[in-house]
Amino acid sequence: MRAWNPPAVPVVPGDGVTPLLHDTASGQRVEAGVDDVARLYVCGITPYDATHLGHAATYLAFDTLQRVWRDAGRTVHYAQNITDVDDPLLERAAATGVNWRELAATEIEGFRRDMEYLSVLPPDDYVAVTEVIPQVGLAVERMLQGGVAYRVEDDVYFDIAAAQEVAPWLLGEESGLDRDAMLALSAERGGDPDRPGKRDPLDPLLWRAARAGEPSWPSAVGEGRPGWHIECSVIALMHLGRDFTVQGGGSDLIFPHHELSAGHAAVLSGHPLARVYSHTGMIAYRGEKMSKSLGNLVLVATLREQGLEAAVLRLAVLAHHYRSDWEWFDDALEAAGERLARWRAATANRALAVGADAELEERAVVERMRAALRDDLDTPSALRAVDQWSATHPPAATGLVPAAVQALLGVTL
Template sequence: MRAWTSPEVPRVEPVPGAAGDVPLLFDTATQQLVEARPDDIARLYVCGITPYDATHLGHASTYLAFDTLQRVWRDAGYRVHYAQNITDVDDPLLERAQQTGVDWRTLADEQVELFRGDMEALRVLPPDDYVAVTEVIEQIGRATRILLDRDLAYRVEDDVYFDIAAAQDAAPWILGEESGLGRDTMLSLSAERGGDPDRPGKRDPLDPLLWRAVRPGEPSWPSDAGEGRPGWHIECSVIALMHLGRDFTVQGGGSDLVFPHHELSAGHAAALSGHPLARVYSHAGMVAYRGEKMSKSLGNLVLVSRLREQGVDARAIRLALLAHHYRSDWEWFDEALTEAQVRLGAWQAAMAHPVAEVAAEAALEEQALVARLRAALRDDLDTPSALRVIDHWVAASPPALTDLVPRAVDALLGIRL
């Protein structure tokens, strides 16, 4: 699947106290700040959209969080290999297509194209591997067959389920290890988020669906697991293992994916590979609007595309989102956009005319500014502090400056001035 055009990211030369340090990132599994330290290449997987009602500000906030992580890694001198899926066949998409009378493939294609345009406008770095589930049906069916052959999966009628108990005995994975949730909470969330804990015949109510056998009127494909289509969690396990390998650097996504999606994707991957899926599990907070979490089901969406159609500068949208720490839950108010537009205008005015050379003292001040910007972002991607670093500089009415600060703002915050 084609991603979107990558923005140019300027190189910022090392300055005192600068590049080279890896970011600290909050790890959901340990509830601690840990080093997101790559080996030679930073390997990142972020769960992609189910393509309908794209792209709302909750989506955008999540992808900007991990865009910031990529930029910090790159600034530290690491190469980044980034993979992302598209859940282009799933129950919610099929239901929306039926409600609207649009073919599910047409709906998915339209929404993916809209998402591409929004990501490109926001200057989000694209994934190296942008993979639709419908492109890897064969591989998912084969993975399901492997789990069946290893007695880590079983059939209920013709559907295939993952055997959590057997997997915990056979693989380096324990249910609840990532989320830290108790069983009662898991059962509740499973019912809310696509699971079927009450289905008769399952060995454990929490056992997730790996492969859904063919149903009348639903899309299906032949596979080693039989005729049908994939379950939700196995798709990300297979795509991540295919493109990033086992034990990769960071698994990312929204906090609503911690359970069941990321917990069980990690279980599937461990059962298939014999190794943990990822070293760090990082999650972005939820964005609310009008008192409720922004969601497709509630319909309280603020769409990036709608704001762009109204003539809003995408840089202002980006700044409005970066003004909130990536893992905090927060509420969108229209005033946030006005504040971001004022900030953008002030930054542009201060950095409109960089010069070729400044006095030695001024050059040192610029280097110190960039060092503070880097330090803020290395500390758990603290974009609000990073924005304040630039605000304070701008408010101090800096003398003529070189292009070091504008290049750093572009490279690290994605705001081209």
């Protein structure tokens, strides 16, 4: 599937650095991307509603990671899925009287516009679930044949206990949750722990057999459609291979989605899904977590249509560390706009004659930005480095800081 047009990313002189990322599974900061090619998978949208700030914050975080990798001389291979057939999409389509394919197409196109507006680097592989139905079916068939899946009526479930015996994967290793917490989240986040016939209430659905009135496809395991977690396992293994560099997403995906996707991939490949599991914090608005179910959304499309410059929105989001939970206040845009104005005013003071002191100062600023971003993508510290430069820099400037701001933060001055 087509992604969106990439933004310009200037090459900044000097030596970029490989980032240290917080790994959710180990709780440690680890060097992410020591190979020449850094491979990244970030879970994509279920296209039944518009992009909100929670989505934007996640994709801006991993956009920053891509930019830091590129600055360090890495080639980046980025894959992202689209869950373009799933219960929330079908339910919204039925409630609104819109064909589910039309609803998905409309929201995917809106997502493209929002990402391009925000200057987010697009994935190399942008893959809809409906494009990989045969491959998912074959993967599920392999699991059945390998004894790590079983049928309940015509549906197919993943056997967690059997998987833990044959694959290098342990339930709870990534999330650190106990069983009671897992059961509660499974029920809340798309699981069916109370279904009779399952070997373990936590066993997730791999393949949903055809139901009347629902879309379905032929496959190696019968007519139906994929479960939620298996789609990401198959797409990631197809396009990135095993042991890829980073799997990313919001912290609400740690369990069950990311943990069970990793389990599926371990069974299919015999290896861990990823080396680092990285997650963004949640954004609250009006006192509660921003979510479609609560309806307390700040939509990117609304801000875009109101004429807000994307650089302002990027700065408002990047002012918070990607792993932190924080609350959105509408005056954040005013503060970000004032910051952008200060930076641009400093840039406008450039002179034709460039002094050696100015060049040394700008190089020092860029190195402070790089050091901040190496340290678990510390964008607030990177922004403060530019703040200090904009307040004190001499009238002669080299243009190095504006180039670094565009390359590393996605903001054009």
